[in-house]
Amino acid sequence: xxxDIPQTNFPRVVIIGGGFGGIQVAKKLKNKEVQVIMIDRHxxxxxxxxxxxxxxxxxxxxxxxxxxxxxxxNQKNFVFRVAEALKxxxxxxxxVTNIGNIQYDYLVIATGSDSNYFGSKELESHxxxxxxxxxxxxxxxxxLQNLESALLTDSLNEQEAYMNFVVIGGGxxxxxxxxxxxxxxxxxxxxxYPELDIRRMQINLIEGGDRLLGAMSEQASAKSEKFLKQMxxxxxxxxxxxxxxxxxxxxxxxxxxxxxxxIWSAGVKGVTLPGINNxxxxxxxxxxxxxxNQIEGYDNIFAIGDVAAMxxxxxxxxxxxxxxxxxQQGQLLAKNLVQKINDIPMEPFNYFDKGSMxxxxxNRAVVDMGFVRFQGTFAWFVWMxxxxxxLVGFRNRVVVFVNWVWSYFSYDRGTRxxxxxxxxxxxxxxxxVEV
Amino acid sequence: xxxDIPQTNFPRVVIIGGGFGGIQVAKKLKNKEVQVIMIDRHxxxxxxxxxxxxxxxxxxxxxxxxxxxxxxxNQKNFVFRVAEALKxxxxxxxxVTNIGNIQYDYLVIATGSDSNYFGSKELESHxxxxxxxxxxxxxxxxxLQNLESALLTDSLNEQEAYMNFVVIGGGxxxxxxxxxxxxxxxxxxxxxYPELDIRRMQINLIEGGDRLLGAMSEQASAKSEKFLKQMxxxxxxxxxxxxxxxxxxxxxxxxxxxxxxxIWSAGVKGVTLPGINNxxxxxxxxxxxxxxNQIEGYDNIFAIGDVAAMxxxxxxxxxxxxxxxxxQQGQLLAKNLVQKINDIPMEPFNYFDKGSMxxxxxNRAVVDMGFVRFQGTFAWFVWMxxxxxxLVGFRNRVVVFVNWVWSYFSYDRGTRxxxxxxxxxxxxxxxxVEV
Numbered sequence: 001x002x003x004d005i006p007q008t009n010f011p012r013v014v015i016i017g018g019g020f021g022g023i024q025v026a027k028k029l030k031n032k033e034v035q036v037i038m039i040d041r042h043x044x045x046x047x048x049x050x051x052x053x054x055x056x057x058x059x060x061x062x063x064x065x066x067x068x069x070x071x072x073x074n075q076k077n078f079v080f081r082v083a084e085a086l087k088x089x090x091x092x093x094x095x096v097t098n099i100g101n102i103q104y105d106y107l108v109i110a111t112g113s114d115s116n117y118f119g120s121k122e123l124e125s126h127x128x129x130x131x132x133x134x135x136x137x138x139x140x141x142x143x144l145q146n147l148e149s150a151l152l153t154d155s156l157n158e159q160e161a162y163m164n165f166v167v168i169g170g171g172x173x174x175x176x177x178x179x180x181x182x183x184x185x186x187x188x189x190x191x192x193y194p195e196l197d198i199r200r201m202q203i204n205l206i207e208g209g210d211r212l213l214g215a216m217s218e219q220a221s222a223k224s225e226k227f228l229k230q231m232x233x234x235x236x237x238x239x240x241x242x243x244x245x246x247x248x249x250x251x252x253x254x255x256x257x258x259x260x261x262x263i264w265s266a267g268v269k270g271v272t273l274p275g276i277n278n279x280x281x282x283x284x285x286x287x288x289x290x291x292x293n294q295i296e297g298y299d300n301i302f303a304i305g306d307v308a309a310m311x312x313x314x315x316x317x318x319x320x321x322x323x324x325x326x327x328q329q330g331q332l333l334a335k336n337l338v339q340k341i342n343d344i345p346m347e348p349f350n351y352f353d354k355g356s357m358x359x360x361x362x363n364r365a366v367v368d369m370g371f372v373r374f375q376g377t378f379a380w381f382v383w384m385x386x387x388x389x390x391l392v393g394f395r396n397r398v399v400v401f402v403n404w405v406w407s408y409f410s411y412d413r414g415t416r417x418x419x420x421x422x423x424x425x426x427x428x429x430x431x432x433v434e435v
Numbered sequence: 436x437x438x439d440i441p442q443t444n445f446p447r448v449v450i451i452g453g454g455f456g457g458i459q460v461a462k463k464l465k466n467k468e469v470q471v472i473m474i475d476r477h478x479x480x481x482x483x484x485x486x487x488x489x490x491x492x493x494x495x496x497x498x499x500x501x502x503x504x505x506x507x508x509n510q511k512n513f514v515f516r517v518a519e520a521l522k523x524x525x526x527x528x529x530x531v532t533n534i535g536n537i538q539y540d541y542l543v544i545a546t547g548s549d550s551n552y553f554g555s556k557e558l559e560s561h562x563x564x565x566x567x568x569x570x571x572x573x574x575x576x577x578x579l580q581n582l583e584s585a586l587l588t589d590s591l592n593e594q595e596a597y598m599n600f601v602v603i604g605g606g607x608x609x610x611x612x613x614x615x616x617x618x619x620x621x622x623x624x625x626x627x628y629p630e631l632d633i634r635r636m637q638i639n640l641i642e643g644g645d646r647l648l649g650a651m652s653e654q655a656s657a658k659s660e661k662f663l664k665q666m667x668x669x670x671x672x673x674x675x676x677x678x679x680x681x682x683x684x685x686x687x688x689x690x691x692x693x694x695x696x697x698i699w700s701a702g703v704k705g706v707t708l709p710g711i712n713n714x715x716x717x718x719x720x721x722x723x724x725x726x727x728n729q730i731e732g733y734d735n736i737f738a739i740g741d742v743a744a745m746x747x748x749x750x751x752x753x754x755x756x757x758x759x760x761x762x763q764q765g766q767l768l769a770k771n772l773v774q775k776i777n778d779i780p781m782e783p784f785n786y787f788d789k790g791s792m793x794x795x796x797x798n799r800a801v802v803d804m805g806f807v808r809f810q811g812t813f814a815w816f817v818w819m820x821x822x823x824x825x826l827v828g829f830r831n832r833v834v835v836f837v838n839w840v841w842s843y844f845s846y847d848r849g850t851r852x853x854x855x856x857x858x859x860x861x862x863x864x865x866x867x868v869e870v
Contacts, residue, residue, distance in 0.1 A: 004589060043579060044852045060495040062850040069627040070851070079630070082583045082853070099587055133854055144478060148517045152534055154439060192504040195514070395841060395849050402837055406830060414830050415497040416505070417479045418517070419568055420855070 003100040005079050008035045011341055014095055014104035016085045016273075018045045018068045020323040021305035022110035023392070024330030025337075030075045032338050037104075039083040039097060044068055046133055047391055049323065050400070052173060055136040056143070056180035057188075057413040063399040065133055066392040085111070088275030090301060096275075106300045106337055109273070109287065110330070113306035113321055116267035116285075125425045126246045127264035130173065138422040139263060143181070145418060146261050147193055161258035163201040166249055168241050169266030170207030171214070172358040175224050177263055178205040179360040182231035187411040203233045204257060208240045208266070213366070215320060216356055220366035223375040227360040241266070246426020260424070268321060270307035282309045286318055291348035293333050302337075304329040310349060319351050323390065328352060359383045362408070438535040440514050443470045446776055449530055449539035451520045451708075453480045453503045455758040456740035457545035458827070459765030460772075465510045467773050472539075474518040474532060479503055481568055482826055484758065485835070487608060490571040491578070491615035492623075492848040498834040500568055501827040520546070523710030525736060531710075541735045541772055544708070544722065545765070548741035548756055551702035551720075560860045561681045562699035565608065573857040574698060578616070580853060581696050582628055596693035598636040601684055603676050604701030605642030606649070607793040610659050612698055613640040614795040617666035622846040638668045639692060643675045643701070648801070650755060651791055655801035658810040662795040676701070681861020695859070703756060705742035717744045721753055726783035728768050737772075739764040745784060754786050758825065763787060794818045797843070 010033045015022045018040040026036050047064040054061060072078040083097040088107065095102045115129040128139050143165070150162035167178045181203045190198045205212070205228060211221035212228075212235065225235050240252040249257045269285035280288045280296045286309035287295045293302045293310065305326030309318030319325040329349060336346040355369035357379065365380040367373065384404060391397050407413060445468045450457045453475040464471050482499040489496060507513040518532040523542065530537045550564040563574045578600070585597035602613045616638045625633045640647070640663060646656035647663075647670065660670050675687040684692045704720035715723045715731045721744035722730045728737045728745065740761030744753030754760040764784060771781035790804035792814065800815040802808065819839060826832050842848060 003587070042853065043583065060497045061852060061854055062495045065852050065854075067627070067851050070847075073626040073629075076629075081586065082580075133852075137854070145517075148478065151516065152438070191508040192502070194508075194511075395845075395847070398837070398841070399849070402833070406833070410830075412830070414834070416502050417496060417500050417568075418477065419496055419500075419572070 001100045003081065003083075003097070003102050005037060005081075005102070007103075008077070010034050010077070011105040012037060012103065013106045013108060013337060014039070014102055015108040015110055016040075016095070017110035017112055017305075018042070019048075019110055019112045019305060019326060021112075021326035021330040022108065023068070023071060024327050025108050025110065025304070025334045026072060026075070026078060028331055028334030029077065029337070032077070032334075034077060034337065034341065035079070036075075036077055037079045037081070037102060038068065038072075039081050039085060039102070040068060041082070041084050042068075042132075043082050045071065045392055047396070048131070049172075049387060049390075051130055051133070051136045052177045052180055054133060055130055055139040055177065056184060057140055057416040058180065058407060059400060059403055060415055061133045061137070063396055063403060064391070066396055071392060085273050087273055088301070090275055090298065093300070104300075106340075107302065108333065109276075109295070109301065109303040109307055110305050110326070111271040111273065111307050112326075113268035114271050115264055116269035117264070118267065120243075122243055122245065123241065123264065126244050127168065127262040129264050130177070131268070137419065140415070141418045141420060141422040142261055142424070143184075144416055145421060147189065147196065148418075149260070150196055151193070157258065160200070160202075161247060161260045163196070164204065164257060164259040164261075165202065166204045166206065166257060166259045166262045168206050168262060168264055170205055170209070170212035170235070170237065171265060172356070173265040174205060174207070174263075175212055175228065175358050175360060177265060178203055178228060178233045179231060179364070182228070182233050183361050184413060185232065188413050188416070192416070204259075205233050205235050206239050206241060206251065207235070207237045210238050212237065213358055216358070216366065217368045217373050219373050220358070220368050220375065224358060224360055224366050227364040227366075227375075231361055231364075246424060268306065270309075272307060276301065282311070282318070284309065284317070292336055292346040293329055293349065302333055304333055315351070320356075322356070324354050325351060357383050357386065436535045438516065438518075438532070438537050440472060440516075440537070442538075443512070445469050445512070446540040447472060447538065448541045448543060448772060449474070449537055450543040450545055451475075451530070452545035452547055452740075453477070454483075454545055454547045454740060454761060456547075456761035456765040457543070458503070458506060459762050460543050460545065460739070460769045461507060461510070461513060463766055463769030464512065464772070467512070467769075469512060469772065469776065470514070471510075471512055472514045472516070472537060473503065473507075474516050474520060474537070475503060476517070476519050477503075477567075478515075478517050480506065480827055482831070483566070484607075484822060484825075486565055486568070486571045487612045487615055489568060490565055490574040490612065491619060492575055492851040493615065493842060494835060494838055495850055496568045496572070498831055498838060499826070501831055506827060520708050522708055523736065525710055525733065528735070539735075541775075542737065543768065544711075544730070544736065544738040544742055545740050545761070546706040546708065546742050547761075548703035549706050550699055551704035552699070553702065555678075557678055557680065558676065558699065561679050562603065562697040564699050565612070566703070572854065575850075576853045576855060576857040577696055577859070578619070579851055580856060582624065582631065583853075584695070585631055586628070592693065595635070596682060596695045598631070599639065599692060599694040599696075600637065601639045601641065601692060601694045601697045603641050603697060603699055605640055605644070605647035605670070605672065606700060607791070608700040609640060609642070609698075610647055610663065610793050610795060612700060613638055613663060613668045614666060614799070617663070617668050618796050619848060621666065623848050623851070627851070639694075640668050640670050641674050641676060641686070642670070642672045645673050647672065648793055651793070651801065652803045652808050654808050655793070655803050655810065659793060659795055659801050662799040662801075662810075666796055666799075681859060703741065705744075707742060711736065717746070717753070719744065719752070727771055727781040728764055728784065737768055739768055750786065755791075757791065759789050760786060792818050792821065
């Protein structure tokens with residue numbers, strides 16, 4: 001069964017995914033002689049860099065999610081459907097989705113990435129990922145539920161486990177999450193839980209490499225570690241996670257930690273889909289693309305952003321899985337598609353690295369911009385400014401800004417609400433009582 | 436097993452429910468010689484009068500929910516637990532909860548009300564209630580999912596059903612919900628869904644009585660009906676719902692409407708709990724209380740707010756189930772508890788009726804204050820002002836205010852996000868495909 005979308009006289013570009021890359025392709029095709037069809041599992045774009053603030057009670061979903069239909073409300077050549085891509089039938093130029101088949105002339109795979117557990121089912125079922133808004137909301141519920149549970153137990157051991165927050169992975173997400181948890185611990189929770197000795201709450205950040213923020217400068221790594229330690233986070237580098245059963249986390253050093261909440265930010269992998277030749281999938285589960293973002297061996301199928309690996313001398317593993325790479329690839333691809341349709345040669349992609357940054361907490365961020373590196377209060381303001389400006393939609397900027405100003409002056413986090421309880425895998429068998 | 440909360444030297448007041456009534460009791464007992472224990476299923480207070488705005492994409496939960504621990508963060512004699520009351524063992528002065536038993540000296544039942552389906556299992560499983568934040572979020576998802584589904588069907592009949600929004604019950608919630616849906620239809624959806632002819636979207640408001648807002652003046656009823664009709668809502672009074680199977684709604688006039696979304700706001704009933712003598716439960720499932728809010732036949736068990744029926748000459752069915760009644764009863768009860776403990780006679784309750792109001796849409800509200808009645812733009816500003824001032828917490832006021840100002844100037848609703856898909860009972864068997 002095919003999806004009922006009237007064909008126009010123009011070639012049809014089908015985009016899978018409304019992330020940073022996908023929306024750029026569609027935007028830049030506005031008023032061009034193509035029909036643009038976008039599908040996404042959600043009806044909104046997620047600003048993933050701020051997901052950790054949703055997870056730690058700083059922001060609500062409406063601040064970082066933007067309805068896709070709203071982004072494109074005045075774009076006449078644009079059609080959107082909430083749908084999930086199931087596979088590509090490349091010979092027939094057909095994308096199979098859960099709402100039916102969609103014929104394409106050009107296919108853009110902008111499916112992004114998902115948490116990578118490196119094959120461990122145990123870690124997948126017991127740790128908490130943070131790649132989508134529902135996952136961030138689950139984590140928020142779990143953080144608060146754990147403190148409520150800590151009040152209910154007589155066992156000091158169990159209380160320790162409820163109050164031991166473990167973050168795995170010392171990349172930007174891990175660092176930012178650990179920092180945000182530390183701010184909750186330092187400023188918010190002691191007032192909320194006078195009965196608990198919140199000083200006993202631990203935040204452990206575990207990183208396999210020898211430093212945090214491995215993709216940034218050594219200066220940024222050192223400073224972020226110092227910031228985290230100042231804030232009370234235990235940073236454990238050169239330490240890998242061997243297993244976690246929902247109660248005890250086993251580390252490569254032999255150490256074991258009791259914890260009821262382990263957050264997984266240790267790796268991502270591309271979200272590929274069946275129907276594309278498996279041989280073009282490189283490590284990281286990304287599609288190998290040429291400098292035009294064409295998937296190797298295909299003429300009219302493209303991949304951009306996290307799911308694409310454009311292997312060059314400067315980037316032997318492909319570009320980093322960050323928003324600017326996806327945005328730049330998306331913008332060029334839109335231009336290239338128009339040129340290709342008009343038989344004009346496509347232009348090769350050149351990544352402009354704007355630098356990278358991470359925030360640890362109030363007045364504590366690290367910024368690398370080429371050889372310019374700085375940390376601390378000014379870096380923190382730069383971080384906030386860049387994130388505010390990158391948010392999609394004026395309303396989102398206003399809402400985030402108001403929330404940040406509020407938090408700055410009140411030292412408060414507004415949204416510590418358990419809207420939907422999260423039930424851990426490990427508790428499903430044990431505890432039939434609904435709390 | 437009893438819940439581990441250290442006993443103090445003071446009598447213990449246990450409050451079930453952190454609604455309007457419950458929080459007043461606890462607040463007014465601050466610095467008094469009692470220990471206050473509050474339990475609630477949620478860790479937040481819900482400002483129910485604005486739930487419909489969460490359901491229609493105008494507000495996020497953080498604007499109308501306030502963490503209970505935050506409300507009481509400086510109150511030393513206050514203890515909170517997330518828990519559900521299961522029953523009262525009145526002879527032993529024990530409240531049984533899902534986290535264990537809690538001993539009390541005085542018990543305050545402030546459990547509020549829940550949707551009343553008047554015994555119809557069919558209506559309960561197929562219509563959407565709107566009494567809690569998760570329910571409002573489900574309704575928001577369903578409104579948007581229906582429009583997405585309308586795009587996917589070839590059948591005009593089915594499309595009509597997806598685009599026919601039926602609200603049952605013409606009280607304030609029903610009127611406000613129908614009005615908010617009409618504003619979505621008139622200002623937001625045509626831009627979001629250019630492929631659908633949004634003029635075909637119907638909003639039906641069904642009321643069993645002969646007028647809307649039956650508890651208000653006839654002037655308010657007439658004007659609200661006029662407002663709704665101006666906005667394109669079909670108002671059907673003197674019409675009862677006989678059944679709804681998830682697809683077709685049968686009305687007492689014999690008329691049938693195809694609809695995939697029916698919102699239930701036709702009645703509430705008190706949330707009583709076992710262990711209290713059944714004979715004191717009056718129609719509406721409320722505990723019959725004396726003028727001190729003591730449940731008939733009990734000396735140390737009280738009920739306030741929606742779950743209490745204080746039958747007087749002026750209020751032969753008890754006070755209306757509105758926030759001011761719960762608040763006033765809660766305030767007096769706190770005072771009376773202290774007096775009772777100190778062997779001072781308690782004071783009888785007198786309800787001060789501040790009037791009532793409902794909003795239909797932009798510049799359209801109705802207000803009754805005693806014999807002063809007005810409708811229109813000024814009423815709308817009064818409605819907004821009163822609701823802003825009644826919200827718990829300064830942050831919530833700021834967030835709601837910013838959202839309202841935004842909506843006023845942009846004619847937009849910010850949060851049309853399907854964060855968690857809602858699955859209808861009626862679709863569970865039919866449609867195993869996850870969309």
